[in-house]
Amino acid sequence: MTHKKTDEKKSFISEAxxxxxxxxxxxxxxxxxxxxxxxxxxxxxAGISTALISYHFRDKKDLMDYxxxxxxxxxxxxxxxxxxxxxxxxxxxxxxIEASIGYxxxxxxxxxxxxEILFHARTADNVPYYKLDDDEENPxxxxxxxxxxxxxxxxxxxxxxxxxxxSAIRGAIDEYVFNRKLNSTIDPQSYSSELVxxxxxxxxxx
Amino acid sequence: MTHKKTDEKKSFISEAxxxxxxxxxxxxxxxxxxxxxxxxxxxxxAGISTALISYHFRDKKDLMDYxxxxxxxxxxxxxxxxxxxxxxxxxxxxxxIEASIGYxxxxxxxxxxxxEILFHARTADNVPYYKLDDDEENPxxxxxxxxxxxxxxxxxxxxxxxxxxxSAIRGAIDEYVFNRKLNSTIDPQSYSSELVxxxxxxxxxx
Amino acid sequence: MTHKKTDEKKSFISEAxxxxxxxxxxxxxxxxxxxxxxxxxxxxxAGISTALISYHFRDKKDLMDYxxxxxxxxxxxxxxxxxxxxxxxxxxxxxxIEASIGYxxxxxxxxxxxxEILFHARTADNVPYYKLDDDEENPxxxxxxxxxxxxxxxxxxxxxxxxxxxSAIRGAIDEYVFNRKLNSTIDPQSYSSELVxxxxxxxxxx
Amino acid sequence: MTHKKTDEKKSFISEAxxxxxxxxxxxxxxxxxxxxxxxxxxxxxAGISTALISYHFRDKKDLMDYxxxxxxxxxxxxxxxxxxxxxxxxxxxxxxIEASIGYxxxxxxxxxxxxEILFHARTADNVPYYKLDDDEENPxxxxxxxxxxxxxxxxxxxxxxxxxxxSAIRGAIDEYVFNRKLNSTIDPQSYSSELVxxxxxxxxxx
DNA sequence: CATGAATGAGCTTTCATTCAT
DNA sequence: AATGAATGAAAGCTCATTCAT
Numbered sequence: 083m084t085h086k087k088t089d090e091k092k093s094f095i096s097e098a099x100x101x102x103x104x105x106x107x108x109x110x111x112x113x114x115x116x117x118x119x120x121x122x123x124x125x126x127x128a129g130i131s132t133a134l135i136s137y138h139f140r141d142k143k144d145l146m147d148y149x150x151x152x153x154x155x156x157x158x159x160x161x162x163x164x165x166x167x168x169x170x171x172x173x174x175x176x177x178x179i180e181a182s183i184g185y186x187x188x189x190x191x192x193x194x195x196x197x198e199i200l201f202h203a204r205t206a207d208n209v210p211y212y213k214l215d216d217d218e219e220n221p222x223x224x225x226x227x228x229x230x231x232x233x234x235x236x237x238x239x240x241x242x243x244x245x246x247x248x249s250a251i252r253g254a255i256d257e258y259v260f261n262r263k264l265n266s267t268i269d270p271q272s273y274s275s276e277l278v279x280x281x282x283x284x285x286x287x288x
Numbered sequence: 289m290t291h292k293k294t295d296e297k298k299s300f301i302s303e304a305x306x307x308x309x310x311x312x313x314x315x316x317x318x319x320x321x322x323x324x325x326x327x328x329x330x331x332x333x334a335g336i337s338t339a340l341i342s343y344h345f346r347d348k349k350d351l352m353d354y355x356x357x358x359x360x361x362x363x364x365x366x367x368x369x370x371x372x373x374x375x376x377x378x379x380x381x382x383x384x385i386e387a388s389i390g391y392x393x394x395x396x397x398x399x400x401x402x403x404e405i406l407f408h409a410r411t412a413d414n415v416p417y418y419k420l421d422d423d424e425e426n427p428x429x430x431x432x433x434x435x436x437x438x439x440x441x442x443x444x445x446x447x448x449x450x451x452x453x454x455s456a457i458r459g460a461i462d463e464y465v466f467n468r469k470l471n472s473t474i475d476p477q478s479y480s481s482e483l484v485x486x487x488x489x490x491x492x493x494x
Numbered sequence: 495m496t497h498k499k500t501d502e503k504k505s506f507i508s509e510a511x512x513x514x515x516x517x518x519x520x521x522x523x524x525x526x527x528x529x530x531x532x533x534x535x536x537x538x539x540a541g542i543s544t545a546l547i548s549y550h551f552r553d554k555k556d557l558m559d560y561x562x563x564x565x566x567x568x569x570x571x572x573x574x575x576x577x578x579x580x581x582x583x584x585x586x587x588x589x590x591i592e593a594s595i596g597y598x599x600x601x602x603x604x605x606x607x608x609x610e611i612l613f614h615a616r617t618a619d620n621v622p623y624y625k626l627d628d629d630e631e632n633p634x635x636x637x638x639x640x641x642x643x644x645x646x647x648x649x650x651x652x653x654x655x656x657x658x659x660x661s662a663i664r665g666a667i668d669e670y671v672f673n674r675k676l677n678s679t680i681d682p683q684s685y686s687s688e689l690v691x692x693x694x695x696x697x698x699x700x
Numbered sequence: 701m702t703h704k705k706t707d708e709k710k711s712f713i714s715e716a717x718x719x720x721x722x723x724x725x726x727x728x729x730x731x732x733x734x735x736x737x738x739x740x741x742x743x744x745x746a747g748i749s750t751a752l753i754s755y756h757f758r759d760k761k762d763l764m765d766y767x768x769x770x771x772x773x774x775x776x777x778x779x780x781x782x783x784x785x786x787x788x789x790x791x792x793x794x795x796x797i798e799a800s801i802g803y804x805x806x807x808x809x810x811x812x813x814x815x816e817i818l819f820h821a822r823t824a825d826n827v828p829y830y831k832l833d834d835d836e837e838n839p840x841x842x843x844x845x846x847x848x849x850x851x852x853x854x855x856x857x858x859x860x861x862x863x864x865x866x867s868a869i870r871g872a873i874d875e876y877v878f879n880r881k882l883n884s885t886i887d888p889q890s891y892s893s894e895l896v897x898x899x900x901x902x903x904x905x906x
Numbered sequence: 907c908a909t910g911a912a913t914g915a916g917c918t919t920t921c922a923t924t925c926a927t
Numbered sequence: 928a929a930t931g932a933a934t935g936a937a938a939g940c941t942c943a944t945t946c947a948t
Contacts, residue, residue, distance in 0.1 A: 093931075115416055117323065117408065121918060131934050136919065138932095197418070201407035202323065210321055212403070215469040223469075246482040249470055253463030254456035263421035263429075264455050276452040283490050301907085327943060337909050338943080348943065505910075527828055529735065529820065532938060543913050548940060550911095609830070613819035614735065622733055624815070627881040635881075658894040661882055665875030666868035675833035675841075676867050688864040696901050713928085739922060749930050750922080756928095760922065 100138050100148075103128055107149045111195035116202035146203050150211075153196045158221045160185045165225060171233030175285070176278050178226060182255045183274040186265070193259060226251060233285060240287035251281055306344050306354070309334055313355045317401035322408035352409050356417075359402045364427045366391050371431060377439030381491070382484050384432055388461045389480040392471070399465060432457060439491060446493035457487055512550050512560075515540055519561045523607035528614035558615050562623075565608045570633045572597050577637060583645030587697070588690050590638060594667045595686040598677070605671060638663060645697060652699035663693055718756050718766070721746055725767045729813035734820035764821050768829075771814040776839045778803045783843060789851030793903070794896050796844060800873045801892040804883070811877060844869060851903060858905035869899055 106128035110119045121142060125132040139145040164181035168174040186193050203211045226248045233239030258265050258273050265273075312334035316325045327348060331338040345351040370387035374380040392399050409417045432454045439445030464471050464479050471479075518540035522531045533554060537544040551557040576593035580586040598605050615623045638660045645651030670677050670685050677685075724746035728737045739760060743750040757763040782799035786792040804811050821829045844866045851857030876883050876891050883891075 096931080099932085114414060115410060117410075118414070120916080122916085132918080133920085133935075134933055137934095142918065197407070201403075204321060204323075208320060208324070212466060213468055215472060242486065243482050245470070245474070246479060247486060249463045249467065249479075250456065250460035250483065250486060252467075253459030253461065255459070256463065257455045257459030260418060261455065261458075262419050263426075264451070266421060268451070273452060273455075276449045277456065280448065280453060280456060280490055284486055305907090326941075328941090339910080339945085340908055342944065343908075508910080511911085526826060527822060529822075530826070533940085534938080544939085545914075545941085546912055549913095554939065609819070613815075616733060616735075620732060620736070624878060625880055627884060654898065655894045657882070657886070658891060659898060661875045661879065661891075662868065662872035662895065662898060664879075665871030665873070667871070669867045669871030669874065672830060673867065673870075674831050676863070678833060680863070685864060685867075688861045689868065692860065692865060692868055692902055696898055717928085738920075740920090751924085751931080752929055754923065755930095 096138065099134070103130075103135055103138060103145065104149050104152055107145060108153070108191060108195040111149075111198040112191040116198040119198070143203070143206075146199055149195070150199045150203065153192055153199070156189075156192060157185055157196065160188075161222055162225060165229070171229050171236060171238050172282070172285075174229045175233070175281065178229060179251065179255065179277050179281070180271075180274045182222075183258055183270045183277070186259045187270040197259075223248065223252065230285070237287070239285040242284060247281075247284060251277075254280075302344065305340070309336075309341055309344060309351065310355050310358055313351060314359070314398060314401040317355075317404040318397040322404040325404070349409070349412075352405055355401070356405045356409065359398055359405070362395075362398060363391055363402065366394075367428055368431060371435070377435050377442060377444050378488070378491075380435045381439070381487065384435060385457065385461065385483050385487070386477075386480045388428075389464055389476045389483070392465045393476040403465075429454065429458065436491070443493070445491040448490060453487075453490060457483075460487075508550065511546070515542075515547055515550060515557065516561050516564055519557060520565070520604060520607040523561075523610045524603040528610040531610070555615070555618075558611055561607070562611045562615065565604055565611070568601075568604060569597055569608065572600075573634055574637060577641070583641050583648060583650050584694070584697075586641045587645070587693065590641060591663065591667065591689050591693070592683075592686045594634075595670055595682045595689070598671045599682040609671075635660065635664065642697070649699070651697040654696060659693075659696060663689075666693075714756065717752070721748075721753055721756060721763065722767050722770055725763060726771070726810060726813040729767075729816040730809040734816040737816070761821070761824075764817055767813070768817045768821065771810055771817070774807075774810060775803055775814065778806075779840055780843060783847070789847050789854060789856050790900070790903075792847045793851070793899065796847060797869065797873065797895050797899070798889075798892045800840075801876055801888045801895070804877045805888040815877075841866065841870065848903070855905070857903040860902060865899075865902060869895075872899075 103124065107119065107124050110124045110127045114123065121132045121135055124145075125135055128135075135145065139148065161178065161181040164184075165174050165177045168177045200211050205211070205214070227244055230239065230242075230244045230248060234241070234244070254277055258270070309330065313325065313330050316330045316333045320329065327338040327341055330351075331341055334341075341351065345354065367384065367387040370390075371380050371383045374383045406417050411417070411420070433450055436445065436448075436450045436454055440447070440450070460483055464476070515536065519531065519536050522536045522539045526535065533544045533547055536557075537547055540547075547557065551560065573590065573593040576596075577586050577589045580589045612623050617623070617626070639656055642651065642654075642656045642660055646653070646656070666689055670680075670682070721742070725737065725742050728742045728745050732741065739750040739753055742763075743753055746753075753763060757766065779796065779799040782802075783792050783795045786795045818829050823829070823832070845862055848857065848860075848862045848866055852859070852862070872895055876886075876888070
């Protein structure tokens with residue numbers, strides 16, 4: 083077989099097709115969810131034949147894995163760009179929270195697709211992705227920990243367990259993503275602003 | 289049709305059968321996940337025929353909805369029992385956090401089944417359950433809000449946005465449930481203890 | 495899953511269905527050959543849905559293996575019955591050759607189906623069946639060897655290499671089965687009669 | 701269309717390509733069998749694109765037919781060379797048997813490819829090749845018949861039905877090719893030697 | 907109350923072939 | 928002469944559901 087697969091070099095046109103397919107996959111995931119996002123539905127959305135998807139991706143798993151990769155990297159760039167534009171740990175923390183909430187508001191389609199894959203896809207051994215502890219560091223997680231750590235080292239922040247606080251912050255952010263009763267009644271700016279205040283209280287030295 | 293459905297009155301024996309099926313569904317969901325949890329697999333686990341499931345539940349959706357109901361009520365009881373055994377808002381908050389984390393550690397099977405349904409099941413209009421803003425109040429959410437509110441009224445707690453703090457707390461709890469890198473490296477007691485400290489800082493009056 | 499599979503006990507009605515499916519498979523194999531004998535074609539021939547075949551057989555391999563078993567046992571019975579009705583090695587040898595050729599003439603459909611499976615089916619490791627040295631003794635092969643051996647022991651036959659002669663006889667028989675130019679121009683009785691004369695010459699003591 | 705097909709004149713470079721493709725087809729047939737020997741697999745083995753195969757052969761049938769032709773002519777040359785080097789019918793008969801068995805031992809890959817095509821390929825009317833009575837004389841069959849006939853005419857051999865004996869000899873040879881239990885326990889020299897003895901007994905005048 | 911039997915719809919994947927470049 | 932890109936058709940298989948018994 084000569085099919086282009088995720089880890090091989092691809093031609094420009096091939097790369098364009100792959101992007102188009104990934105984009106169609108994301109839209110389909112958002113619109114009808116992972117379970118109904120069959121190759122046929124994705125192909126239909128992309129305006130191509132299912133066989134062409136098979137030509138550009140080894141199989142459905144390959145397509146979903148690649149799509150997940152794209153989604154994760156897109157979200158990471160979005161947040162990291164905005165965070166790293168700041169200088170002090172306090173400002174970085176604020177930017178991190180605002181960007182994380184903001185991404186959800188800005189690109190809801192991507193967010194839903196991400197969730198759909200994360201909670202449906204499974205490894206060949208049938209281990210769900212959401213149970214996997216990514217061998218590779220999650221760049222968003224480590225960025226947050228580094229911000230908190232830097233704040234402590236610079237004596238800008240007080241004493242706290244970095245990993246636990248980082249988790250709490252990430253959880254508070256994700257809660258907004260998942261909880262519709264929340265995100266449909268409080269706008270993202272207000273929520274992130276409140277969250278910033280809340281966690282400033284925790285990090286601030288007495 | 290004479291089939292017993294979720295909202296009809298059921299005989300004792302029928303009720304026993306339904307429980308058995310729900311139990312089998314939970315175990316199957318935990319072991320192989322929602323997508324592979326076919327009627328056949330659940331029937332096999334229960335040691336009965338698939339047709340018998342269809343006899344006791346209108347369809348797969350009905351079974352999953354009922355199972356979800358059972359899971360939610362089990363978790364609620366677990367947490368509420370332990371919370372309501374306390375008197376002061378501070379103690380209630382501590383109990384709430386510890387019980388929520390503890391449930392995850394105590395009944396991992398139920399927790400996984402809960403997640404599997406929540407993130408896979410969809411309404412007839414294809415709306416995912418996780419996007420639904422439960423029409424009925426989520427008793428765990430409102431309990432937490434009431435604790436925080438009571439603390440403020442009794443001047444035990446300071447000023448903060450109750451809904452946002454409640455969300456942050458719930459998010460911090462769920463983060464432990466979902467983040468394997470977290471729950472596999474920090475034991476539940478330590479995490480909840482740290483979380484309690486963290487949020488005590490937030491609620492405590494200056 | 496509760497599907498009946500080849501090695502489980504089956505109900506009467508299930509057994510009847512399996513027979514019907516096998517019969518349809520044999521006819522389909524004869525008519526359009528292994529490659530085109532899809533589940534759909536076999537189901538069509540049997541007047542049932544493809545899913546019903548899947549219900550009664552684990553997969554296509556299971557169906558083909560079971561069909562092969564039936565075909566081999568049918569052919570064996572046919573030949574062994576006629577052979578074992580004879581008493582002396584000479585008569586047994588004649589009966590063996592005549593019955594083997596006769597089976598081909600009597601049941602051409604079965605014969606073709608047998609060939610189709612034998613030369614197309616492959617193990618899970620992709621080893622073709624025709625390359626397999628049956629772990630279990632082939633009853634037709636061993637019967638022939640025993641006839642020749644008995645003839646030598648009773649001094650009815652002279653000296654010869656039993657295995658080689660047995661192979662030559664089986665080859666001469668199969669040649670008639672496979673070679674259309676042969677079996678379409680010489681009738682089976684003549685061919686077997688000539689073959690008997692030929693091999694009588696070889697076994698007869700000088 | 702300008703595509704070069706089997707019956708047209710071809711350029712030298714085109715002929716080289718065709719040979720390369722045929723060689724790849726043979727290896728693929730031997731390694732994974734006819735059914736899995738897709739154009740893609742053959743192209744991969746040849747290190748070219750599938751489209752190039754389509755360019756040099758009308759379709760898959762054309763490729764397989766041509767490959768079969770090559771295989772048959774290779775086998776014929778092998779056997780005929782060795783047979784025609786002999787002078788007397790007895791010696792020719794010995795050479796024929798030894799060469800036929802020897803080819804199988806010498807070129808197992810070719811032999812397997814030959815079998816795979818013979819038992820899988822079908823005409824446009826879906827008639828399997830193995831059921832075809834070649835319109836053209838099979839040179840190996842007629843050579844054997846001529847040897848036997850010549851032996852009778854020269855009074856070197858006795859009386860027997862030439863066509864039947866020829867078939868028996870060919871069958872005895874093919875049995876060694878197909879029967880793995882045979883060819884894996886008796887070496888080709890021994891088997892052909894025994895076969896020669898056996899059939900010498902048949903042809904020798906009393 | 908319980909089951910085995912049966913189906914239609916849908917799934918992913920593979921294939922030979924075509925076509926523009 | 929050679930290829931990458933693309934397709935329609937068909938394959939085997941699984942599933943939720945229905946129905947007669």
